[in-house]
Amino acid sequence: MTIAVDLPSLGESVFEGTVSRWLVSVGEWVEIDQPIVEVTTDKVDAEIPAPQAGVIDEILVSEGDVVEVGAVLARIDPEGKPSASPAASEPANVPPPSMPDPVAAPPSAGPTDPPATPVARRVAEEAAIDLRDVSGTGTAGRVTKEDVLRHQSGGGATAPSAPVTAPSPPVTEAAPVQTAPPAAPAPTAPTAPAARRPAPARSNASFGYELQPGDRVIPMTPMRRIISEHMVYSKRTSPHVGAVAEVDLSRVVKLRSQHKAAFQESYGIPLTFLPFIVHATVRALREVPALNASVVEDSIIEKQDINVGVATETEKGLVVPVVRNADRLSLAGTAMAIDDLANRARTKKLSADDLRGGTFTISNPGRQGNLYGFAIINQPQVGILRMGEIAKRAVVRTLDGEDAIVIRTMMYMALSYDHRAVDGAPANGFLYRIRELLEAGDFDL
C-alpha cells in the first residue's frame, strides 16, 4: 500500500498552491515529517512533510504546477526500498532498524508462501506471479518488490542472495555519497549517474537481536537518545573527512610550566593545555573562515562570530558548552571561560544559551589510550577538532645542521570536516595553521 501525500489545507482562503520545489526524488527514502516539497501560496512558502516514513514511490506534480488543496502530490511506499545506488554506502537511506521485520507471513498468505514484503505480494498478485517461484534477496530471504519485478522481466532466479548477516559496506571518507539531509535539498555535488547499480540486498535494515540469558537491558536516558539521534543525523547529513596533524607542544609545555604558578595566583584556576589549543584554533578559524561555517539550504554560510564549543564529559553524558566570541578573548580569558563552563557543566548549571550557537567544536576526550581519533561533526557546524593524548615521543629534528633524534612533547590533532562545504586544501591548511601557531608558542601570558 502506498500512502498519498496531499496538499493540506493551509487556511480558509487558500484553495491552491504552486509547487515551488521538490526536496526529494523518486526512489529516495524519507523519514516521517521530513519536508519533501515546498509549496508557495501568495507570500507563503509551506514545506509539506512526509506523513510517514518510506520511499517516494511516485511524484505526481511538477515544479511550477498549480495544485488545489487536497490534490495528491506524491505517493510514499512505507515498505519500499530506496532505489538509488548511493544507498549502498549510505546506511541512513535504508529503512531504520525500527521497521518491523515480520518474517512470519500475514494471515492471508498461504502456509507455503515464502516470506515477502506486502508490496512484493501486491505486485506479484497483480502480475499473477507465484511468489514461490521468486527467490528473495531481502532480509532472511524475504521476497521484495524488486525481486518480483526482476522475476517478471525475465531475470528468473537471481544470483545467490547476499548473506543476510553481511555488514553494510563501510562509508568511505571520500565517497561522493548523495545524502538526503532532512532539512536541506540534496547537494549539487556531481554524482556519477553511471553509478546506478542494482540495489543490494538490504543487509542492514534489521539487526534484530534476540535477548540472551544474562543480558542487561539499559533503556536509553533522554540525553542518551538525543546524543544518539544527533550522531546519526550528523553522519547522515555530512560526508565526514578526516585529517591528522602531529604537533610539537614543547614550546607550549615550556610556557605553561613557566607561568603555571603565577597563573593560578592571578586567576585562581590551573593553566591547562586546552586553552592553548582553543586559542590557536580560534586564530586559525579567523584566517580560514571556511571552517567556521554552516550549510543552509543551497548556501554555505560563513559566520562572523567565532563561538567554540568545548566537548565536556559529564555524569549524564556528553555536553558541548560554547565559548562565545572566542576570538575576542585573551589566552587567560579563554582559560577562564572554559573553566567556568566546565564547572557549570559538572554542577548542572548550564543554561540553554550556554549550549547553543557554537560555530566550531573542539573535543578533548582525554588522557590515555587515545593516540588520535575522529569525532563526529556537531551539526550544523562543518568541522570538529579532536585532541589526541599528549605524550613524549622521539622525533627527528635538525640541530646545527645535523639530524638528531630528540624527545619532544607531541600530540596528534584530528580534524573531521564536512566535505559538502570544505575541500581538502583549505581543511589541511587550517589544520597546519593550528600546528604552526602552537609550535611557535606565541601566546600572551
Add this chain to the structure above:
Amino acid sequence: MTSSLSVEWLGERRYADGLTLQDQSVADRIAGRTGDRLILLEHSAVITLGRSTDPANLHRTPDEMRAAGIDVYEVGRGGDVTYHAPGQLVGYPILDLAGLDRKDVHDHLRRIEAALMDALEQLSVPARRVEGRTGVFIDRARSARPDGPDRKIASIGVGIRKWVTFHGFALNVTLDLAGFDAIVPCGLSDVEMTSVLRELEIEGKGEGLAAATLDEQVRGLVGEAMCARLGAEGS
C-alpha cells in the same frame, strides 16, 4: 500587557546569520524547547535574490552592488529580490500556528499586516493594504502627498514548517531608500518604496527627528502591536 509572545531585539545581524538563527529557532519551536517568539533585528546591507529573480529586476550587477558595499545573497528559494539594511526593522515571528489553533497561513499574513498598520497609525503614518498584494502601503488618500504611484512601506513573506512560521516582515523606518534603486522590490515596477521617516517628512513631522530615536520608537510600537495581533487570544 502580557502576551504569549516573547519579543527579542537582536540588533544588527548579517542576513546569513538570520537564516541560521531562523532554522535553529524553528527547530526549537517544533521541539517545544521555546514558546512563541518574535525576533526583531536589522540586517547589514544586503540584496537577496530569490530562485525566481528576474534579472530585469536588477538595475545593477551583483558585482557592482558588492563594490558598493552591499552584500548579495542568493537565498535559493522562491520569491523575488529584496533589499535590507540598517534602519529597516526586520521581524521573524516564530509561532506555532497549530498550537495557537490558527492553522491558516493567510490569516497569519493578514495579522502581520494588521499589526504593522496598527503601529504605523500610532505614528500618524496612514497605512492600508492593497488588494492582491501582500505588504503594507501608504493610504495615499489620507496622506499629504496623495498623487503618484503606490508607496510600499513594509514587505511580508512567510515560511512555514510543520505549522511553525518563519521569515516575516521588513518595515522601512529610517533606511536610505536609495538602496532600493538597485532593484525593483518584489518585482513591483509600479510601486515606490518609502519609509516611516520619509512619510513623516511628507506629513511635515520629520523636523528634528533623530534616526536612532525613531528606530527605537518604531521597534517598541511594532513589538507591542505584534504581541496584540499575533499572541494567543485572551492572553
